Every structure is written in structure tokens, then in C-alpha cells.
Amino acid sequence: MTQSLQGKIAVITGAASGIGKASVERFVEAGAHVLAADIQDEAGKALEAAHPGKVRYQRCDVMSEDDIAVAMEIANTTFGGLDILFNNAGSGGSPASLEEMTGEAWDYSQDLLLRSVALGMRYALPYMKARGGGAIVNTASVAGLSAGMGPPAYSAAKAGVIQLTRVAAAEFAKYDVRVNAICPGLILTGIFTASPEMPSQIKAAVQTAMRGTAPAAQPVRKAGEADDIAQTALFLASPAAAFITGTHILVDGGMLVGPRHSWDPVEQEQRQKAREKMWAGAAAESA
Ligand SMILES: NC(=O)c1ccc[n+]([C@@H]2O[C@H](COP(=O)([O-])OP(=O)(O)OC[C@H]3O[C@@H](n4cnc5c(N)ncnc54)[C@H](O)[C@@H]3O)[C@@H](O)[C@H]2O)c1
Secondary structure, three states, X not given: OOXXXXXXXXXXXXXXXXXXXXXXXXXXXXXXXXXXXEOOHHHHHHHHHHOOOOEXXXXXXXXXXXXXXXXXHHHHHHHXXXXXXXXXXXXXXXXXXXXXXXXXXXXXXXXXXXXXXXXXXXXHHHXXXXXXXXXXXXXXXXXXOOOOOOOHHHHHHXXXXXXXXXXXXHHHHHHOEEEEEEEEOOEOOHHHHOOOOOOHHHHXXXXXXXXXXXXXOOOOOOOEOHHXXXXXXXXXXXXXXXXXXXXXXXXXXXXXXXXXXXXXXXXXHHHHHHHHHXXXXXXXXXX
16 A cells, blocks of 8 residues: 555645645645645745645635635535545634633634534535545644643644544545544644744744754654654555544654653653652651
């Protein structure tokens, strides 16, 4: 089985930046035609210009049901079908703690990160049925599996994406449509500096600082890059994953393998020193 997407037509949401953009590059390299959906028109059009005839940019706000339906339709009319959907668009959503949560903040995150995925699948399905099958990949997160990895509404939405992936895999199996999710760990993209309120010089400083610290954030001692996720999306979308559906793949450099002290020598040493201090104290007391 190969990772070729020759003759395949894909829709990728959140295609103008980060994971989505890297996936457009990988999918095109593998032979696919791609409808690149996003709300960043300038970056989206630049992507289209870089891949003439292979990529079409379509403005698509995944908070809008109409925009999602239209994006699928345009992929079909432009390229002649739809085989693959990568539901990837997103941001951190509302940063509110649960203590400070409002209904509006909660709904915003769920609409952006979970409802968008459900509607993407719903509007892609008729075209995949017409092609006799397809593959859907949804971007979840380590935040959907563990506390402390993202804001509460974001984490709940991403957990929802993991479960929605299983439910969709069950429902769509009869149409030969596979559905899987990816749980990225810390990936160096613009998501951490996407807020329009953040001044540009702060953005640059945050990005530099993150590039310095990212290799130590997990057991694998390299920074997570957008292409790490793009390669996994390509695999899941391709015939090489023909027997895989309803699952989620952690692409996190081992971040969730266990607590930090299980893999970080610095933390192990600190804990050992603390233990020795405690034993020395206990010995002194009992003497
Ligand atoms: N970077 C990480 O560490 C990380 C970790 C786990 C999960 N993720 C997930 O990966 C996905 C991609 O994020 P990224 O890291 O590449 O960030 P990014 O900011 O580089 O890219 C996100 C893209 O989504 C687009 N987008 C945002 N809101 C949209 C909307 N309403 N409609 C259409 N497009 C919209 C943005 O314009 C941008 O192009 C997101 O779902 C994110 O939650 C990222």
C-alpha cells in the first residue's frame, strides 16, 4: 500500500497556515488536488498561486454552515469529486477558566472546534458516497485526552472530536468512508500568537522563545513541526491506512507517555535529591 493520493481530491480546512498549510504541500506532493479552505484570503491565494491547477483557495469560515457546504460543493465542481476531508481549522478558542466561563464563550469554542467538524463530515459525505468511499481526518489534540494542555472549552471540544471520530467511523463504514483523528502535542505554528491583540514584536519574541523551549517539552528531543502532523494526515488519508478507522493517533513526541519525571533526567535528579534530603532529615530526627 502506498501513500499516493494520485487522482484524489481533498478539502483541507485551516489550510492557510501551520498544520493545514503543511498538509496542502504534502497532499499536492502525493498527487492530490486540494481545495484549501480558510479565512485568511491573502495567504490562501498565495497558496493557490504556488500550486497552479492543483490548489484552489476558498474562503470558508468553519463557524458558518453555509460556508462549509459551499466549500464541499466547490471542491466537487472544480475538481470533479471529493475523496478526502481534513477537518483541521481552529484556534485556542475561549481562554476562559471554567470559573469564569460564559455561555457565549463556551459556544464559541464548541462551534469553532467541534460543530465545524461534525458539519464538515456531514457536507462532505454525499460527495464521498458518490465516489464510492473516502477518508476523513479530524484534528483533535492532546488537550482532548489530558487536563492542563489547553483551555477548558478547547479541551472539551477536542475530546468531543475524538468521540465524534469514532461515531462517524461507525456510521460511515457502510459507505467505505474511513474516519480518524490526530492528536497533536506541542507543534510550532502560529496558533500561540494568532490573537490579533498581541503586538507583532511580542509575537516574534514568543515564537523565538517557544522554538528554544519546545524540544524539551516532551520525551522526543526535537520541536514538533507542522509537517509532523501533515505526514500523519497524509498517511491516514491514503490507501496505506485502508484498515484504520475510528481511532486517534497521538503525534506528540511522547508527551502523554507518563508524568514528566518518568522520562526527564533533570526532573528525575531533582526528585532523587528531594528523596535523599527527606531520608537524611528522617535519619537525623530518629538519631
Ligand atoms: N499547534 C499546536 O500545538 C496544536 C496542538 C494540538 C492541536 N492543534 C490543532 O491543530 C489545528 C491547526 O492549528 P495550527 O497549529 O496549524 O494553527 P495555525 O494558527 O497555524 O492554523 C490554523 C488555521 O486555521 C484557520 N482558522 C481559524 N479559525 C478559522 C475559521 N473560523 N474558519 C476557517 N479557518 C479558520 C486560521 O486562519 C489558520 O490558517 C487546530 O485545530 C488546532 O486546535 C494544534
